[in-house]
Amino acid sequence: MADSRLTGPVRVVGVGLLGSSVGLGLRARGIDVILADASPTHLGIAVDYGAGRAPAEGDEPQLVVVCVPPDVTADVIAAELEAYPEAIVTDVASVKLRVLDELTARGADVSRYIGSHPLAGRERGGPMSGRADLFAGRPWVVAAHDGISYRRGGVVDDLILDLGATLVEMTPEQHDAAVALISHVPQVVSSLMARRLVDGAPSALNLAGQGVRDVTRVAASDPQLWVQILGANAAPVRDILTAYRDDLDRFIDALGDVDAPGARRRIAEELAGGNSGVGRLPGKHGVDRRFTPVVVMVDDRPGQLAQLFQDVGDIGVNIEDFRMEHSPGAPVGLAELAIVPEAVESLIEELSQRGWRIAG
Amino acid sequence: MADSRLTGPVRVVGVGLLGSSVGLGLRARGIDVILADASPTHLGIAVDYGAGRAPAEGDEPQLVVVCVPPDVTADVIAAELEAYPEAIVTDVASVKLRVLDELTARGADVSRYIGSHPLAGRERGGPMSGRADLFAGRPWVVAAHDGISYRRGGVVDDLILDLGATLVEMTPEQHDAAVALISHVPQVVSSLMARRLVDGAPSALNLAGQGVRDVTRVAASDPQLWVQILGANAAPVRDILTAYRDDLDRFIDALGDVDAPGARRRIAEELAGGNSGVGRLPGKHGVDRRFTPVVVMVDDRPGQLAQLFQDVGDIGVNIEDFRMEHSPGAPVGLAELAIVPEAVESLIEELSQRGWRIAG
Known part of the structure; x- marks a missing residue:
């Protein structure tokens, strides 16, 4: 200091x-x-x-x-x-x-x-x-x-x-390269994906699940701010986008004739590369192997989540992360609790005894 | 029937x-x-x-x-x-x-x-x-x-x-075009983005926030299954990926000289197109204007979320969606509750009276 x-x-x-x-x-x-x-x-x-x-x-x-x-x-x-x-x-x-x-x-x-x-x-x-x-x-x-x-x-x-x-x-250079990779390029990738939805049939969009919602969430960001950011960091963003585009070109080529020798292997390698990349992200969110999900069914009305969290607290288990999943019109939602693996078995047993339906 | x-x-x-x-x-x-x-x-x-x-x-x-x-x-x-x-x-x-x-x-x-x-x-x-x-x-x-x-x-x-x-x-054709748009292409886009992370410096990956995690979440999917899916739906996926690639090429070109006439406008238009597209996704998740977020600070220990949900239930407000945000090492987390706009004011007031720190 x-x-x-x-x-x-x-x-x-x-x-x-x-x-x-x-x-x-x-x-x-x-x-x-x-x-x-x-x-x-x-x-x-x-x-x-x-x-x-x-x-x-x-x-x-x-x-x-x-x-x-x-x-x-x-x-x-x-x-x-x-x-x-x-x-x-x-x-x-x-x-x-x-x-x-x-x-x-x-x-x-x-x-x-x-x-x-x-x-x-x-x-x-x-x-x-x-x-x-x-x-x-x-x-x-x-x-x-x-x-x-x-x-x-x-x-x-x-x-x-x-x-x-x-x-x-x-250094300024290290910083700009880092944010190009973990912020600016994901923004572009997400925005361009969301742009494809503009022409989608409503019946297609109605099939949307959590995957496309996650991929396109940041596409809701302010374009005026992002023009400034991308404009000020154009070179590092362009480098990564160009490498991304080269991968994409190979992917599109392979899809042109999936039965050609090596085409499926190439697709599998690109996807496996994605596995490796996402696995490198640290922290609680994303693919986090430190915690195990426990899925509990809850009715979609006041007090239900309160009761669930009350019960989990009483059992003495800390909720590391939480996600709610439910479809419009469905009477029940699925509450996904992320907890430490050691606590899974006893939590499921104790929640079940309290009448909760464990969905996974 | x-x-x-x-x-x-x-x-x-x-x-x-x-x-x-x-x-x-x-x-x-x-x-x-x-x-x-x-x-x-x-x-x-x-x-x-x-x-x-x-x-x-x-x-x-x-x-x-x-x-x-x-x-x-x-x-x-x-x-x-x-x-x-x-x-x-x-x-x-x-x-x-x-x-x-x-x-x-x-x-x-x-x-x-x-x-x-x-x-x-x-x-x-x-x-x-x-x-x-x-x-x-x-x-x-x-x-x-x-x-x-x-x-x-x-x-x-x-x-x-x-x-x-x-x-x-x-029809089978309608179905395959729909899932290409809302599932298969987002999978490819996400996997190729995650692939870029393979070469990222650890110091860069440590800066990752929720944006890149969301964009790359589905990149953790099983490559062997996805090779089969993409191989069986190659033509519709390829069509959309090709349109995506054309947008990407324009984007990369514009980044090559952001001070050229029209370059910034082109970038802004692509990003605004992403705004429009993500706005078309129906349902509770993503950009959902039916609900308003209320952010509450919670200590990262057992019982805290239980108490919060208990209190929200007592106040009689239904939680439509919920998201937990916290950083490794931080003593507090931020619980983002999505609720109907009519209930925001009274919820914030009543939670504050109960001692909760409302962060937004």
Whole structure:
């Protein structure tokens, strides 16, 4: 840890989801937060919401956190570096190299700028969507670069730790390649898949199950924001999409004559590669072999899930993850509880004794 | 409804997930179920599991349900049509035209065959994964064709309704085009995305959030099964994948020079097309505007979710959907409840009074 400590004031520029969440989180720790936004209306809402105070004459922020859309991030950082010559400036944009390059090109004092990116978000935006715990437990990348010493940037570390996030150090290049792979390319893949649904017959769409819903969920994201993100990280995204397209071409070729020698093997290899890839994702969600699903049938009415969770709690088993599955019009739903394997047998037995129908 | 009623016996060939579920569901309605499987071990397990009985001399099934892998479905149907000249035969394979064509080509008596396909499944296979309610509320396509009268095929309708599924009539061509769009192409898109993760740096994969997990979830599916499915439905899958590839090519081109005239507009249009497509998916999941999310912070320990659901039940609000979000190592999780918009305000107020921290 650096010897500079975050004492504030911290100036947060842009009070959307991320900015207001930074403000709320720092206010909860008693730090003086100064808010700024191009929209006086948004600024007023964020102040009323408790995310910080309006700027005042003579403010001398120790740290500035720029939380504006990617397209204007470099402009705002440059202005803040000039306006507050003693302050360290960071930003939370989801692309890092482009911002640093723009600042360097215009001769900004990057010895006081260190970019960062919290891997946190939610579907809603605006100051009212902010929450103090948005970053809790989430990775927050600090994009180190040669122009700033680790010691000088220490207040950014403090910011991240104060907000409960997990600090991850990367170069801007490493960061941009990483988010291209785990965020930007999946967004494109999902959007293009969802685009195919536009021409689908309603009778076809009515057959949709959880698979296509999962694949296309992020396709509901805001196109205007994503144009900025993809535009600012075009090269890494393009590289991965090109490799994806090459795989896709091979796949389409193999489907052209599935009885040709090697065609089925090629398809199987591509699919097996997908198995390997998804198996590399860490954490609780996705294909997680640390937990075992137990499926319980529940009636679709108030109190049923409450009773189930009450019973599971009474049995003393922790629910690691939970998913509800039910079809429109069906009188019952299926509650899938993910629990540690050791607890499966006793949980099933005890739930059954309490009258629950275990479906798997 | 046809005047032939399903009274049994029903012979189920293949006792994997689908076959054992058909058996369990029919047994629950008191119908005599005869099980058959190429594996005596599997057959024994399914019988012990209560999905039906072993075959006996002189069995005269009214209906045969073929639940074997796609590659051998036509062979097994042909054999069953010959062995039981009075029986109606159906199957549950996820591709319909290829099976019918193969049967016609070999001169099978398709006047007693009507293909079908339940849109139901789960990640686990084998007889022990079967459950009587697997088909409850799920669509089940009957692929009508010219060779069989609706009246004669009536027992298939009865089968579907007895198992609690929703009957959907389609031609084999309509069915295969529909599942190509809502199941087979999403599988390919997801697998190829997951394949890109194979080369990702561990530090990149550690940044993965819910988006990439959702996009790649189905990539964990069994390659051997999917080679058969995709091979049997190659033409419709190829058509959609080719259109997808054309969109992808345009996308990659636009990323090649995002500052070229029209490039950003093209990217935005592709993404907006994805918005439109995902918005067409019906039902509770995905982008569902009928319900509003309420996010509540919960400690990651036994009893917490129980208490939350208890409280929501006491307040008298029905939880339409539920999602748990938490990061490894984080002491709290975020429980996202989907509820009807009318109930949001009072739920938030009452939960807050009970001490819950509402995060959004």
